[in-house]
Amino acid sequence: MPCTFVRLAGCPLRCTYCDTPQAIPTDSGEWMRIADVVDEVRRRARPLVLVTGGEPLAQRNCAQLLSELLTMGSLVQLETSGAYPLADLPAGVRKIVDLKAPGSGEVLRNRLDLLADLSAGDEIKIVLTDRADYEWARGMIEKYQLGLGDVPVLLSSAWGSLGADQLCQWLLEDRLPARLQLQLHKVIWGEGASGV
Structure with missing residues (x-):
């Protein structure tokens, strides 16, 4: 679905696989008033808007x-x-909600109490760097019965660390109630593309 990304600057986390390190400093990007951001999004007239970061809730x-x-x-x-x-x-x-697997270096930042705040239309995303991360994710899915209700689980391979083909094979073998998510912008426009 065509989407307008609104990327907010600033992130207190330091994930090992961060693909937007330029958004980590709070003074990166361009200062804009909320009304100007909304006007820009309205001008693009896309059916989906994704507010991301950095960490937008910071x-x-x-x-x-x-x-x-x-x-x-x-x-x-x-x-x-x-x-x-x-x-x-x-x-x-x-x-x-992007749960952080151990390979992210930020697993201790997870607030598992937030899972209770999710409802139909929300999603849980877990980026994986290796088999150990996959096993962790599988354990979380089983322990908390994730992906069985109205909130899907999306498993994504960290670009350059874990092949999507390998992750797909593990998902098929284990029949996990999870979806494979690819970073389509990198597949379509290449690893270094930004602003697409």
């Missing part, structure tokens, strides 16, 4: 931005690390 006005984006009538998603509370988000925002 920004104090993220909930206000999400509220304003919802008024446009587009589907609004928020991709977050799972290290920040979700309770204050406006109704209607679809949450993508």
Whole structure:
């Protein structure tokens, strides 16, 4: 689905596979008023808006931005690390919580209590670097019965660390209730492409 990415700068996490290190500093990017961000998203007129980062919930006005984006009538998603509370988000925002596997270097930042805040339309994403991460993810899926209800689990291979073909094979062998997610922008435009 055509999507407008709204990438917020600043992230306190340091995932080993971060593919957007330029968004880590809070002073990276361009300062914009919320109204200007919404106008730019409206101008693009796409049916999906994804607010991502950095870590968008590290920004104090993220909930206000999400509220304003919802008024446009587009589907609004928020991709977050799972290290920040979700309770204050406006109704209607679809949450993508990125659980951190051990290979990320940030597994201790996971707030598993957030899983209870997810509902139909939300997603759980886990980026994997190797077989040990896959085993961890499989254990989480089994322990918390993830992917069996209205909240799908998306497993993604860290670009350059784990082949999508290998991850696909493991998923098929284990029949996990999870979907394979690819970084389509890298598949379509190449590893170094940005702003696409």
